[in-house]
Amino acid sequence: MQIHKFIKILLVIPIVSFVSLSGLSQELDPYLQELISKGINKSQTVKINSIEEEQAVLDQRLARSTFIPKVTLNGSFTRLDDDITFDQETQDLLMATQKLLIKEAAGLPFNMPFPDGIPLRESPNLQDKNILRSSVDVDWILFSGMEATNAIKASKHKASSLNYLGMAEKDKIAIQIITAYDQLALVYASEKVLTTSEDYLREQELFVRKAIERGLATPIGRKKIELAQQQLEGKKLEFQNNKTLLIEHLNQLTGESRERLQMMAPKLQMIGIGAVVETEKRNEVKALEEAEQATLYKAKMQKSNFIPKVAVKGHYEFIEENLSLLDPKWYVGVGIKWNVFDGNQSRLKAKKTELESLKYRERIEEAEEMIALSVVKAEMNYSAKVQSVKIVEKEIELAQDTYDMVNQQYKSNLASINDVLDALTELEKSNFKYQEAVFNQRRAITELLHANGTLNY
Known part of the structure; x- marks a missing residue:
């Protein structure tokens, strides 16, 4: 398998769909789960999304703080040119x-x-020319005209939307790491196939050498085996390069040391699925729905600009002797602010926000349509990959029997060394195909679990 093919497989991200299966976490190696955790913790995109979510939570607290009384301490000194009399x-x-x-x-x-x-x-004097003031002001909004209340709800849904987006991003990272890990397992499994082929060739080389010594074979047969061995060494070098590339990719994704990645021994084994159960919404759809709700509450907040607002104002002077004859020492008042007409700004802003919510609604419907189609593709793909494994198993059985038969015929001088090498090549190809079929079956399950929103890791 070529290096560019490895890269192509690594970059493929499964399409979403909506069928629910049992979680994959029980089938994952503990070390793979550790790598996924490290990859999620390392991701800058996840960190940025987490910061934005925290900002949305702070927006909620800011909106709630509207109803908390604001206390201000004031102090000043003023000198006039003369007393006011x-x-x-x-x-x-x-x-x-x-x-x-x-x-x-x-x-x-x-x-x-x-x-x-x-x-x-x-x-x-009405006012002495030296004025030292020290006072406290209290401002308390009793009713914001539902503006703060709607702002709290909008921020809450925005934070929820960002949370679901973060979960969707984590799924993508997990899939990339699982794919790279399984691809590395495919490399190790393929190297075992090459080792088996190498053993077969070594056995043939020994047989041909003895046949040449007895005059039963020519040196050309040995040269053909030597050529096959050199070709095998080229394949081993190619897989070694692929392994190095995948380790670099996992190092980039997870931050795990190359030394530890080289020490791991991933295994490529078929995994099963549980019974189909009720599906869950994808995190991407949940994020869009929450964003839609956030914009709707934002529109309500903008419309509430025309609702009267009620606030309490209090003031107290600590230094009474510096007050003028007309200044009170303290006062408390209740005020109403009613924005009757603002040049249509609030109405137009609310209309613009409502159009934004319609955009989210269209995106939700589009995503659901894509999901409904992708679930069929995921199911068909999984069924096809399972069937491919069964077919390749039969191919391996046939290729092994053919090799054994041709090898026996060759030893009985009923077949040529070319026939033996051709049978060995077919056996090698069948073993490669089986490892790729198992890898594709695991990929199909991952895609199916990701599609229905039940990918656990």
């Missing part, structure tokens, strides 16, 4: 009023002169 006429009026009140309290007629020696108080 009443004008002179007002000050004279206040002074005259003060004198009348004092005479009235003393029982003196208002038209009598003001007695000497009684102190008068100057009119206070």
Whole structure:
């Protein structure tokens, strides 16, 4: 098998479908499960998706924090060019009023002169020129017009959508690693086939050498066996290169050391499936559905811009002596904000978001149609691969019997060395075909489990 064929197999990702089977995790080698775990942890795409999901969760917390009171501490110092006071006429009026009140309290007629020696108080400043302020403000939204509530729901569905996307990405990574691992197992199994062929050739070489010594064969027969041995060495080198390429690929996918990957001994064995059960939705479809819900709630949030909003405002001054005569020490108020008309911006934004949700709906229907078709393909492909294994088993049986018969005829001088080498080549090809058939059967099961959303690892 050529290197480019290996690469082509590695890059193939199965098409999704909808048939449910028993999970594959029980059939996977523990070391393969470890490699899948490392590959998922190493994937930058999975990490980025996880960060985006965390951001969506933080968006939920931000939306919820809308209803938490906001407390602000304020401090300032201001120096004016002069004190702010009443004008002179007002000050004279206040002074005259003060004198009348004092005479009235003393029982003196208002038209009598003001007695000497009684102190008068100057009119206070409206605001001293040195102003030191320290206060606290409390802002508390009681009702956001459903805007925050819809924002929370939109963020929740967005986080769920990103979670399903992350799971779908993990499935793709797992399939790549499983494929590469099985492909490496195919290389090891193929090398065993070559070793068997090498043993056969060594046996033939020994027989031909003895036949030449007895004058029963010519050196040409030995040269043909030597040529077959050289061709076998070329195949062994090709498979060694393929093994190196696959180890590099697994190292790139998982970050596992090359030394440990070279030490593993994957085995290529047929795996079975359990009974067909009720199917599950694919993670990609779930992600699209959650994204659709997120956009619908986002549209509701934008429409709720016209609903009145209610908030409480509180203020308290810590330094009373620096307040002006008109400033209160504290106050509490309830306010309503009602956006009656915003130039159609909210309506147009909501319409745009609703169109986005329609796009998701079309994508969902498209995905479901593709899934309905791919499940048939996956089932047919699996049945075909199982049948291929049975056919190749018969081919191996026939090729082995043919080789044994021709080899016996050759030893009885009833067949040529070419016939023996041709029979050995057919036996070798049949063994290769069997290993590839087992690999394809395992691939078909992986594709089928991935298609119905029950691929466990």
